[in-house]
Amino acid sequence: MTAIAVRHLWKEYGDQIVLEDISLDFAPRAFIALVGPSGCGKTTFLRILLSEESATRGEVLIGGKPIAREPGADRGVVFQRYSVFPHLTVLGNVVLAAEMAEAPVTGRLFGTRRRAAEEEARGLIEEVGLKGAEDKYPAALSGGMQQRLALAQAIMRKPKILLLDEPFGALDPGIRADIHQVMLKLWHTCELTVVMVTHDLKEAFTLATRIIAFERRRNRPEEKARYGATIAKDIEVWPKRVAGTRIARQPKPTFATPGRDDPAIPSGPGRDDPAHETA
CATH class of the missing domain: 3.40.50.300 (P-loop containing nucleotide triphosphate hydrolases)
Structure with a gap:
């Protein structure tokens, strides 16, 4: 195959x-x-x-x-130019990827689904080496950190x-x-x-x-x-x-x-x- x-x-x-x-x-x-x-x-x-x-x-x-x-x-994608959302925190960017996949109409998750998405996002953020930066905005991140975030965001959609x-x-x-x-x-x-x-x-x-x-x-x-x-x-x-x-x-x-x-x-x-x- x-x-x-x-x-x-x-x-x-x-x-x-x-x-x-x-x-x-x-x-x-x-x-x-x-x-x-x-x-x-x-x-x-x-x-x-x-x-x-x-x-x-x-x-x-x-x-x-x-x-x-x-x-x-x-199909996920990561470009050379940083493609994360500047108005969202690191955690918010990664959770948004799950929200867009699971709730494409409203773009929001609530209750247990939201908590589960946040838990998964935190694990992925740690996996790409951004643990401790969950509450930072992209403007506070270096270029390498922004690309790590873009990878986490792309992977979050599975x-x-x-x-x-x-x-x-x-x-x-x-x-x-x-x-x-x-x-x-x-x-x-x-x-x-x-x-x-x-x-x-x-x-x-x-x-x-x-x-x-x-x-x-x-x-x-x-x-x-x-x-x-x-x-x-x-x-x-x-x-x-x-x-x-x-x-x-x-x-x-x-x-x-x-x-x-x-x-x-x-x-x-x-x-x-x-x-x-x-x-």
């Missing part, structure tokens, strides 16, 4: 082709990293998985069924699929390493299939079980409009990672593409100068 199946997907904007004949299968609880040059359609592909964009041709199946036309609770659009790109390297551990912990403990867009190959090999490289094979000015990005590489990270298992000290990840002597991934222009985290 596959968590996500993509069949001959094309995405076009008028005469411009962005994605060209993409076919992929993602296993349940896989951690997929999408890499490649800027502008090659990675975020567009992610937006299609979120139902913020629709494919021009082809189909996407979630759990064997056609993808819903609107974003739903089965999605089957978590979509990450360069969520750690604006953090400095030290903070990013810490939040990578948080992300791996959530992936191990929650029933999640993760699809992450990143420009950082080190991040991809640190977190992912599989790396998909998008590339425009034809890049001359007269070709850009008529030829879209395709899958240039499809790489399984080794040693193999399995959600729910722990290895105390993993060897440095490597990769291999059978039958190829040069497994290098085209990285293209990336974001090599992430902004420092600010309080």
